[in-house]
Amino acid sequence: MSERAELAAPFYGSDRPAAAQREAFRNGEFPVAVYGLGKMGLPIAAVWGEVTGAVTGVDVDESVVDTINEGGCHVQNEPGLADAVADLVDAGSLTATTDSVQAAKDARIHVVIVPTLITEDDHPDTSVVTSVARDIARGLSPGDLVCIESTLPPRTCRDVLGPLLRYESGLDADDFGLAFCPERTSSGRALHDVRGGHPKVVGGIDDESTRAATLAYEELTSNEVIPVSDTTTAEAVKVFEGLYRDVNIALANELARFTEELEIDVREAIHVANTQPFCDIHDPGPGVGGHCIPYYPYFVLNWLETPAPLLATAREVNDATPGHIVGLLEGKLDGHGKALSGSAVVVLGLTYRAGVAETRASPAIDICRTLDARGATVYASDPMVDCEGVPATWVHPDEVGSIDADAVILATDHEEFEALDWASVPRSAVVIDTRDVLDEDRIGRDVYVVGRGD
Numbered sequence: 001m002s003e004r005a006e007l008a009a010p011f012y013g014s015d016r017p018a019a020a021q022r023e024a025f026r027n028g029e030f031p032v033a034v035y036g037l038g039k040m041g042l043p044i045a046a047v048w049g050e051v052t053g054a055v056t057g058v059d060v061d062e063s064v065v066d067t068i069n070e071g072g073c074h075v076q077n078e079p080g081l082a083d084a085v086a087d088l089v090d091a092g093s094l095t096a097t098t099d100s101v102q103a104a105k106d107a108r109i110h111v112v113i114v115p116t117l118i119t120e121d122d123h124p125d126t127s128v129v130t131s132v133a134r135d136i137a138r139g140l141s142p143g144d145l146v147c148i149e150s151t152l153p154p155r156t157c158r159d160v161l162g163p164l165l166r167y168e169s170g171l172d173a174d175d176f177g178l179a180f181c182p183e184r185t186s187s188g189r190a191l192h193d194v195r196g197g198h199p200k201v202v203g204g205i206d207d208e209s210t211r212a213a214t215l216a217y218e219e220l221t222s223n224e225v226i227p228v229s230d231t232t233t234a235e236a237v238k239v240f241e242g243l244y245r246d247v248n249i250a251l252a253n254e255l256a257r258f259t260e261e262l263e264i265d266v267r268e269a270i271h272v273a274n275t276q277p278f279c280d281i282h283d284p285g286p287g288v289g290g291h292c293i294p295y296y297p298y299f300v301l302n303w304l305e306t307p308a309p310l311l312a313t314a315r316e317v318n319d320a321t322p323g324h325i326v327g328l329l330e331g332k333l334d335g336h337g338k339a340l341s342g343s344a345v346v347v348l349g350l351t352y353r354a355g356v357a358e359t360r361a362s363p364a365i366d367i368c369r370t371l372d373a374r375g376a377t378v379y380a381s382d383p384m385v386d387c388e389g390v391p392a393t394w395v396h397p398d399e400v401g402s403i404d405a406d407a408v409i410l411a412t413d414h415e416e417f418e419a420l421d422w423a424s425v426p427r428s429a430v431v432i433d434t435r436d437v438l439d440e441d442r443i444g445r446d447v448y449v450v451g452r453g454d
């Protein structure tokens with residue numbers, strides 16, 4: 001157990017009336033540590049800092065810590081975040097450190113939002129979360145509350161983190177609280193969402209954990225807080241949301257493959273089908289990227305015993321979509337008497353979706369790799385990231401027209417591409433739009449839109 005200079009009042013197991021505990025929470029009497037200051041962690045730390053005025057952010061990346069302590073913000077395209085961080089640091093409501101154990105010793109409430117990824121062989125990788133839990137345990141005190149916001153394979157809190165926290169801290173199960181409180185926001189609207197863009201789900205390892213976490217989040221969000229039965233239910237809620245999305249996108253991508261045979265605009269059919277309240281077919285695209293949606297199926301497939309063939313098939317469909325896009329291009333080039341091998345192809349976009357500087361599992365990068373493997377000369381243009389580790393030559397968006405391209409594939413619809421100088425792109429170039437964002441009249445050329453046909 002940690003030796004604190006003076007122990008703050010307990011947050012878990014408090015005997016204060018709820019109103020008094022809420023007031024104390026807002027007065028910063030329960031210092032907070034937020035572990036992970038990335039795309040999600042920094043907005044989360046900002047909102048906790050706005051409400052409590054007493055947040056220490058923890059990150060292993062010294063440049064992240066230094067930037068924040070200077071009042072800077074390394075997370076791009078998050079409306080309001082840079083100003084919020086600057087104000088909070090200036091007010092002393094938010095500081096950052098790499099010393100996770102000391103931060104744990106000084107905190108009463110611990111919020112974990114570090115990455116949960118997958119291994120090379122597609123198994124859940126909870127090693128970062130367990131590493132942080134071990135650090136927290138070294139600073140854990142009776143009356144503390146641990147809130148896990150990183151997405152976890154169901155049963156991780158019950159079977160892994162709870163036992164680890166107890167063993168490493170020497171505390172008993174009823175000495176501290178543990179709750180799973182998933183982050184449900186998306187990059188680009190994080191502050192808005194954390195403040196109340198959607199209901200907050202809370203599931204405790206015991207009733208007191210659920211009570212304490214619910215009280216805290218009710219002070220943080222303008223939306224409702226939904227307590228659920230336990231941590232595993234809350235973990236399942238978050239993963240199920242992601243599974244639904246992966247399967248739905250796989251359906252959209254599979255329907256888009258009917259375009260040529262049916263000679264229809266599949267996107268039009270999807271749009272009209274969605275006028276039924278029960279129908280919400282998502283958008284066809286180049287595939288599914290990011291370190292969330294394409295990863296979450298493995299938090300079930302390669303974690304639980306129960307077979308899940310639909311999830312596996314959806315993963316296969318989405319993972320095959322970048323290759324399908326290259327196949328479409330090959331057919332279009334063939335129609336122009338050109339072979340894919342030896343053709344110069346410009347891929348617009350490398351990140352997994354527009355406006356987010358994240359390349360994990362990016363379909364655009366899979367397209368580059370497939371093109372390269374098929375003998376094409378690949379160029380890639382992205383306003384947020386470079387071609388590190390990608391078999392392509394990076395091109396500034398303003399320079400795309402300088403390439404004597406046989407083809408252009410729009411894979412990620414960054415807004416910067418709206419200003420692309422299409423007039424300088426060779427007239428003979430085949431243009432494939434995987435996002436249905438190019439306006440043929442505005443750019444003055446034919447475009448093959450995935451799911452809409454030519």
Ligand SMILES: NC(=O)C1=CN([C@@H]2O[C@H](COP(=O)(O)OP(=O)(O)OC[C@H]3O[C@@H](n4cnc5c(N)ncnc54)[C@H](O)[C@@H]3O)[C@@H](O)[C@H]2O)C=CC1
Nearest residue numbers: 036037038039040041059060061114115116150151183187
């Ligand atoms: N990105 C998203 O849209 C959403 C992500 N999530 C969950 O949040 C997790 C984190 O996502 P992002 O913030 O996007 O990741 P990120 O990669 O942007 O940021 C992760 C941060 O954690 C830091 N970190 C790594 N190991 C650490 C450690 N041991 N101690 C302290 N900090 C450490 C990294 O240096 C980095 O700054 C995801 O894995 C997912 O489970 C949930 C909802 C949305």
Ligand SMILES: CC(=O)N[C@@H]1[C@@H](OP(=O)(O)OP(=O)(O)OC[C@H]2O[C@@H](n3ccc(=O)[nH]c3=O)[C@H](O)[C@@H]2O)O[C@H](C(=O)O)[C@@H](O)[C@@H]1O
Nearest residue numbers: 184185186241242245282283285288289290292293352353
């Ligand atoms: C169920 C759900 O909507 N989850 C959201 C998702 O956000 P994320 O940033 O991963 O982006 P996303 O919009 O799901 O896109 C994921 C991938 O799927 C593609 N995509 C998305 C929607 C669509 O109709 N078609 C499509 O092809 C995107 O281009 C991207 O490559 O995952 C987040 C997460 O859990 O990290 C989650 O908080 C967000 O609410």
